[in-house]
Amino acid sequence: FKERCSDILSAEDTTNALYLTLFAVLNSLGFRFIVLTDYFSPVSFELNFVFFVLEFLLSSIILTFALKPLFIYSVRQVKSGRSGEAVVLSLALVMLYIGLVWGLVFEADTVSQSYLRSGFIFAAFFTVVHLYLSQKIARRIAVEVGLVDPLNDLxxxxxxxxxxxxxxxxxxxxxxxxxxxxxxxxxxxxxxxxxxxxxxxxPxxxxxxxxxxxxxxxxxxxxxxxxxxxxxxxxxxxxxxxxxxxxxxxxxxYFDSTFPGMKQILIERLSREEGRLDRFFKYEVLLSVVLILTGVLTGVVWYFKTGSVFLALSLASAVMFCTLGYRAFFYLSSLPARWVFKAFSAGVLLKGSEVLSRLKGVRTLVFDYSAELSCGVPEVKTFELIDSRVDQQALFDALLSLCGGSDEEIDIMLAEYCRSKVKKPSLKLVDECRVYPGKGISGIIESCEFSVGTEEFILARGVQLQASEVLVGDENIQPIYVAVEDDVIARFSISKPFLSDGHDLVERLKKQGIRTVLCGSEPEDKLDVLGQAIGLELVDVFGGLDSERLCKKLSSLTESALVLNERSPRSILSLPQVTIVWFDPVRWNVDEANVVSCSRDARVIADLFQLVRKGALIELVIPVFASFITVAVLALLVLGYADIYFSVFVLVTGNLVMAILSGLGGALWEAQPLRCAGYGNA
Incomplete structure (x- = not known):
């Protein structure tokens, strides 16, 4: 796939060729308009012949200059021992031009009056458009799968x-x-x-x-x-x-930095699957032979039917423009690598594209709750401004400045909540910022001491907490207080990790037909409470399992994926099921399981399964679409119900449709170097 992608990208720039062929098309349309006007109808026969000669000259210029990138591209394919799309298209255009020369010399009276005389100009134009689109789309794919790194070249x-x-x-x-x-x-x-x-x-x-x-x-x-x-x-x-x-x-x-290093891990994993990713291209030669033979036979049949060499060559070349199969091979071969990198952009590191195939068959997702779950993130449920004298916008700016620099989960969540409430944040200078893991954070902003944290943390900081300010009630809700100096001015209500995101995960997986199971060594009554909180039925919760019984239970759940935590028995990793673990920045456990999630948010797993389902659908739709369209157009051409115009139009529109189906609809417009795919969610 890398070779094919590089072939397309290394082809000469087609922009000038696009302008030249567009100029020729506009001239041809102008000639048609002139001939069809009533004023020139008495001399339409003579004008058609003159315009035929002019269009032949334009065709010759196009063949010499505009189609040079295509011919160089096809020669490169032949030298490498492949017969690809460029070779077939080049052969079709040469045959079409030969038919034009034949028509000018031997069938001038007939061809000059036929609308097919402009076929070469329009075929060349659509071919250049097709090549232009292919270059843009290949560039987009190459960026997505790490073959091209725009940031690297700035x-x-x-x-x-x-x-x-x-x-x-x-x-x-x-x-x-x-x-x-x-x-x-x-x-x-x-x-x-x-x-x-x-x-x-x-950088x-x-x-x-x-x-x-x-x-x-x-x-x-x-x-x-x-x-x-x-x-x-x-x-x-x-x-x-x-x-x-x-x-x-x-x-x-650059290459030793964290993010490029993680991308390089994926590239190395995919490079070990070269044969699997390249499996579609084994049909290239077969498709080329079918198109060329079908084109030649069509030309022969129509020559004996009509006796016109020009018409026979036009239909033969039109058949060869049915090359959507090559586009389908290209898109299908890129999909596994693209899905791996799309999962990476969503926070998931896959061991290889074969994991995607295994995830397609998963019908049960099992969470191992041994001592505690290592996944899940807290979520802000409510925010209450206790001191009405405080400006809420200014408070969010201050909290964003204070909590945004911490790596603690609660601080990250508070910063993201504040960011969602502020359109244009005004960052404040924070002095003496101190993070107390699992408790809170403090710092001085504009000579005022801010403290944000749990009730115990606030009291330990000497803050006066009134009885009316204390949040009581639901044990699954944790209050986080905001204090300035000795006074509490605001309060957040935060759900415990895995409750909100876990509930969303269960609901989303249920819609995808995937059952969620919770099991572990914790007592059954404790797991039952957690299971009910995230929307599970009691039959999907299994508690009180020791290591041996846990492994036996997990191994009995076929067509399943296992979500493990730090305390899960390592023997589980040897089970045949797909294993999912959470990334540990200390151990860098990137090779420990089939799937490594770099985010503690449980919803990331639902995103992964949604991506897998989408990929499976696209892998089904593209070959069906390409096969149906190709066969239909071939049938119409062979039977004489379509011509070169229809064939090249289908070539371009089919390429666009398959690009849109595979998620490349925006590839027409080059991404700005600093806002390219593969860098966060920019």
Missing amino acids: KVKRVSGGPTQLDITRQQPEGEDTADDYIIYSHIKPGDVFRVEAGQVV VDAVIVSGSAELKEVRFSGLSRYAVKSAGQEVYCGSIVVVGSFTCRATAS
Whole structure:
């Protein structure tokens, strides 16, 4: 697949060819309009002949200049021992041109009056459009699956005359400065200093030297989160600055940074499946033979029917334009790798594309609750402003600035909640920020001491908590208090991890026909309460299982996927079921199971199954669509109910339809280098 993709991308730029063929098409349409007007009807026969000669000259120019990229592309395919789409299209266009020459020399009176005389011009135009679309789509796919990295090729401006001072706010304009004044992202070395502004991407892992900003941060996967970083904190390659700017010092090169390193793991895994990903291309030669033989036989039949060499060659070449099968092979071969990378952008690291096939057959998702679940995230249920004198917008700005720099789950959740309530955040400078894991966070903003955390944390900070301010009631709801100096000014109600996201997971999987089961070593009554809270039936909850009984129970659940945690028996990993674990940034357990989730949010698993179902549907629809259309058009051409115009139109529209079906509808417009696929959710 990489070779085919590289073939398309290495073909000469088709923009000029597109303009030239469009010019020829407009002229041809103009000729038609002139002949059809009443004013020129008395001399329409003579005008048709003159315009036929002019269109032949335009066709010759197109053949010589506009189709050069296609012919070079086809020669490259022949040299590599393959007979692909470019070879068949080149042969079809040459046959069509030969038919045009024959018509001009031997059948001029008949051909000049026929609308088929413009067939070569329109066929060339649609072929160039098809090649243009193919290049754009191949570029998009290559970016998605890591074959092309736009960020890697960007250049940045050196400043202060030193090799370690970079300004990534400037890209090299054509004709200005010399190449020595610029450096490519991938050439940035540890220790280099550069500045990042709003709207730009952090090129490598780095530490902020000065300044602060809000980022859509990516780290271990393409899944992004809002974070606020200031001097002394780390920023990661691929993160996008939303608000603010900062100067930072590189701590790693581009290829040694965290996010590119994780992408490289996927590329290496997919490279080991080369034969599996390339399985569709074994039909290339067969399709070429079928199209060429069908075209030749069609031409022979129609020559004996009509006696016209021009018509026979036109229909023969029209048959050869039914090359949608090549597009189907290309899209189908790219899908496994693309789904793997789409899962990565959603926060899931797959062991390979074969995991996708195994997930298609999963009918039961089993959670191992041994001591506790390691998945699940808390969620804000309510927010209450206790002190009415406080400006809510300013409070959200302050909390976003304070909590956005923490990696604690509750702090991340509070920062994301505040970000959702603020359209244009105003970041505040936070001094003496301290994080107390599992308890809270404190810091000084504009000379005021902020404390955010649990009741015990707030009381330990010396805050006066009134009885009316204490939240009582549901044991599954945890109150988080916000205090300024000694007074509580606001309160959040937060659900415990796995309750909200777990309930959403169960509901979404149920709609997909997947049963959710909860089992583990915890007492049955405890698991029953948790199961009911997330929407499970009692028959789907199994508690009080020791390691041996747990393994036996899991092995009895066929067509299942097992979600494990840190305390699950490692022997479970050897079971034949698909295994899912949560990413550990300390152990880097990327090879431990079939699926590694870089997010603790249980809904990510539902996203994964939804992606698998979507992929299975597309893998079914594309070959059916391509086969039906190809067979239908071939039948119409062989029977004489269609012509070259219809054939090339189907070629282009079929390519577009399959691109849209496979999720590439936006590939017509090149993504901006800093807003490309594969970098967070930008």
